[in-house]
Amino acid sequence: MLRGVPQGSVLGPYLFSLYAHTLLNLLNSFAGVTADTYAYDLSIIVEGQSREDAITTANMVLEKLRAWSRGNGLAINPSKCEAAWFTLSTHTESDHDREGKWPLEVAGCKIPVMTMGASRTTSLLGMDLDPRLTLNVAAAKQCVATSQRITQLCCIAHKEAGPSPHDPSTFVIGYGASKLRYGSELIWAAATDSAKNEMQKTHATLARIVSGVPRKVDPESALLEANMPPLHVLCLRARLSIFENIRAARWTGCGDLRLSHRLAQVSASCHYLGMSYTRFWTHTQRTMASPRTHHAKNVSFGAPFLPGLRPPLTRSPSAWNFR
Known part of the structure; x- marks a missing residue:
């Protein structure tokens, strides 16, 4: 192997972050452009007063990205490139480019741009993003995925199928709750109360499986058993760990604080939503070896600090209404 890092290695993402550090310095040198990476997933944020301005800047940045990739033994995979257009207003004239006046291209291929009201959403590190950045879509999808696992866990609990774990409680929490809590530190800060209530109902169902109590038992009793x-306590604790990791990143020994953050595996970029901006997720792919392992399943994400670190209103004088 002449280049790349071993597949499945723990050190691989760190080595790749060091390797691609010059690329991020290049991209962040342009006005109105912010870039960050996790492993070899690259996120580029381009700000513009209009869609035309943002697309023009984005095409220039993507061309710089392509040139850097060619000179450093990397290749861009256009089929995995996604783009999303966000605006502060609900409807703007530039929401849709029906005539194709401002195409977004990389390596000669057009990248579809998700706009307000689109049926297809764009995802970042496994989390679906909606145009209003409420993360309700991500919460709903994770509840559905967790419900599928709950069905499997019920079969295991009744010994109808599956393995026979020595510690059923740990198995249920690890297999079921891990899916529900993926990225929940961000979802809980931005999602609406209805989405939070749905997540709490799913979490309570997992608690009933762990404790073995009937379905009619209230959520508080099931959690206690x-x-x-x-x-909401788990989400708050996970969110606080983000800032602990960011603070610890300052002591990694790297002179560049941005590199320290990436080596700490925490993306801590905070971006203010201006007039309008376009966000592009470009996945660069190693030509000979890929470090695509441990894809952020157990990693906290960074984001603008959003209000909402409280449980939703359930109209019940219980621990669920704890502030």
């Missing part, structure tokens, strides 16, 4: 904290 299962010795499981409420979901």
Whole structure:
């Protein structure tokens, strides 16, 4: 192997971050452009007063990205490139480019741009993003995925199928709750109360499986029997760990704070939503070896600090209404 890092290695993402550090310095040198990476997933944010301005700047940046990739033994995979157009207003004239006046291209291929009201959403590190950045779509999808796992866990609990774990409680929490809590530190800060309530209902169902209590038992009692904290407490604890990791990143020994953040595996970029901006997720792919392992499943994400670190209003004088 002449280049690349071993597949599945723990050190691989760190080595790649060091290797691609010059690329981020290049992209962040342009006005109105912010770039960051996790492993070899590259996110580029381009700000513009109009869609035409943003697309023009984005095409220039993507051409610089392509040139850097060619000179450093990397290749861009256009089929995995996604773009999203966000605006502060609900409807703007530039939401849709029906005539194709401002195409977004990389390596000669057009990249579809998600706009307000589009049926297809754009995802970042496995989380679906909606145009209003409420993360309700991500919350709904994770509840559905967790419900599928709950069905499997019920079969295991009744010994109808599947393995026979020595510690059923740990198995249920690890297999079921891990899916529900993926990225929840961000979802909980931005999602609406209805989305939070749905997540809490799913979390309570997991607690009933762990404790073995009937379905009619209230969520608080099920959590108490299962010795499981409420979901909003888990989300708050995970969110606080983001800032602990960011603070620890300052002591990694790297002179560049941005590189320190990436080596700490925390993306801590905070971006203010201006007039309008376009965000592009460009996945660069190694030509000979790929470090695509441990794809952020157990990693906290950084984002603008958003209000909402509280449980939703359930109209019940219980621990669920704890502030």
